[in-house]
Amino acid sequence: MALSSLQSSPSAEDYLTAALKAPVYQVAQITPLQEMKKISERFDNVILVKREDLQLMHSFKLRGAYNMIAGLSAQQRANGVITASAGNHAQGVALSASRIGIPALIVMPLATADIKVDAVRRLQAEVLLYGVNFDEAKAKAIEIAHQEGYTYVPPFDHPAVIAGQATIAMELLQQAPHLDRIFVPVGGGGLIAGVAILIKQLMPEIKIIAVEAEDAACLKAALAAGYPVDLPSVGLFAEGVAVKRIGDESFRLCQKYVDDIITVNSDNICAAIKDLFEEVRAIAEPAGAVALAGLKKYVQQHDIKGERLAHILTGANINFHGLRYVSERCELGEQREALFAVTIPEQQGSFLRFCQVLGKRSVTEFNYRYSDINSEQARIFVGVRLSYGVDESADIVADLQQADYDVTDLSHDEMARLHVRYMVGGRPSKPLNERLLSFVFPESPGALLKFLQTLGSYWNITLFHYRSHGTDYGRVLAAFELSGSEALFEQHLAALGYEYYDETNNTSFQFFLAPHSQLLTAHIGNSQQLPECSN
Incomplete structure (x- = not known):
């Protein structure tokens, strides 16, 4: 059946026939299904990866x-x-x-x-x-x-695109007919629609689990509304699934044939990229690792044991510079690292004593710079490696408090993870009428010039941090000395047109970067866990 010219919604039988007749193997190849042995042992399931990254142009889209x-x-x-x-x-x-x-x-x-x-x-x-x-x-x-x-x-x-993607499901059934669940990443929904409709016609007992990036969950939004809706914005880290609106035909099929859905964040995806590299030496693009990230999270949430689980590695066209971000964030994504702000005495032997309190735990990061403004205490930014499957953060906080250290868990503070960890050490010695903002900064020619022309020529910039990760949008952290011109500053922010968030009262900023004379707005010294920043 020629679905390329079909205007109405094809039936399930039409899709099955079209997938069986699809001429895709004139250019595509049958990709291997490989067992990931280490992660299978870790999660007590047989976990299989469908290697669509091995297609000629390194993606299933062909x-x-x-x-x-x-x-x-x-x-x-x-x-x-x-x-x-x-x-x-x-x-x-x-x-x-x-x-x-x-x-x-x-x-x-x-x-x-x-x-x-x-x-x-x-x-x-x-x-x-x-x-x-x-x-x-x-x-x-x-x-x-x-x-x-x-x-x-x-x-x-x-329909023709969906039927072409459905050929992946045919291969899965031929390679591993006794699957319990298949985890499929979702962008516009063409892949999961094709996989789901074919699987449910042939082996309906296999569960189809949709996986979306939290900041681009268009299928989840559509399922909640009952019809496709436009997301106000999408995150672009996993750009291959960064779609604001699920396809109409894709949604029709997903609504009928998809069994469950789960969302994952960027740190979850980074951890999955690392898993894929260590297990099968694949260097997945972020969108390509979304399904594995969802599989891991789903297994943990539902306590699944002893099943045969497959996921689709959809592509490997990653921007090389993006690997730096992946490397930095994967430890947090797999909960192998915790971040803390700690006050220690400014004296010889303090770091040694601090490490002795941590015991055999490994310090992954230690940021500190001497300040003559407060010569009795030092504030340090510390990363500590955690064991697989064990929530040690609360124990670490308790051990440090027992040793009379003031400590705050920053593991879920997005600004601390994205900016402050690279900036620890600098503090102005005088009070400043300062406002701190984080910007979603477009990676396009003239973006920085526009930023400086709109804001930088009117107010003194007292702090600026930018780090490119090879994606379409970067993140900028900037502070401005306002001197009583808040209303005019708001007008210029509106003229700039960039998405921004006020971070002036952020705990990690107050702890490490704000003037010493500025009062902390969050209590330092308790064990509360901070919420993620809105950006």
Whole structure:
């Protein structure tokens, strides 16, 4: 059945027939299903990984793109295809069009990394750089399609694309027919829709578990509403699943065939990337590791033992510089590290005594700088390695308090983890009328210049920290000396147009970076755990 031209919602039987007839193996390969032995032992289940990162262009996206393009009519082929993408779908469309021998135009946002643009051009597709984000690029692609007669190839919300992705489920059943659950990452929903509808036609007893990034959970929002809805914004760390709205056809199928859903945060994803590297030497992109992150969390929440669990590693097109962020955060993601703010005496032997109190626990980080303003006490930022599966943080706090140390657990303080840990040591010696803000900062040409022209030329910047992680959005922490000009400052913040959060009263800032004369707004010295910052 040619789903490429079908307008109404296909039946389950139509999808099954289309998946069985899909010509995807003209370009795709059957990818291996490998056991992850160490993590299987750790979680007392058999855990299997479907290696879609081993496809020719290192992503499953090739299956759906080729299936749709191969089903086009002769006239549609002559007119060519167009799509909008900054990642794996762009390469899938480009490669498919190249193999079939038809023209392809890929619209990519202006800030797309050169490595991705070059990869598409090497596949003989034409590239148009347009727009500051995917939505603007997509609108331009659809406009050109109407004007020039191209066929628009959507990344997920089309029956032919969904049927192409369903071929992964056929392989899973052939490679491991006795599965209990399959964990599938969700962006726009094309992959999980294809997997779910095929599995439920052939082996309905297998549970299909959807996994979404917490900051891009469009399927969860749609299930709660009963229909697809637009998220106000999405996080872009796992950019391959950063979709604001689930596809209409994808949602129809997910609502009927998906058994459960779970969300994971960036630290969970980083820990899963590390697991994949250590087990099978795969360097997964963040979106590619989402399913494993969800599997681990789901198993722990539901106390699952003795089952056969599969997850899909969907891609390996990671920006190399993003690995630095992954390396820094994976210990927190797998709860192998805790962070603390501790006050110790400013005297020789203090660090030794502090480590003796910790006992055999390993210190992973120790940030400190001498200050002559308070020569009797030192404030230190400390990371401590934790054992697998054991919540030691409360015990560590108790041990330190027993030794008369003031201590605060910062393990869940996002600003401490993202910024303050790199800035410990600097304090102004005089009081400042200072306001501290964290910004969601677009990684695009002119963004920093716009920031400085709008804010930096009017107020003295007293603190600034920025760290690029190779994603579409960076994070900036900045403090401004206002001197009674708060109303005017608010006007300039509105003109800047960047998402921001007020962090002036953040505990880690007060503890390490604020002027000594500034009173702490949070009590230091108790064992309360701080909530995550809103950013």
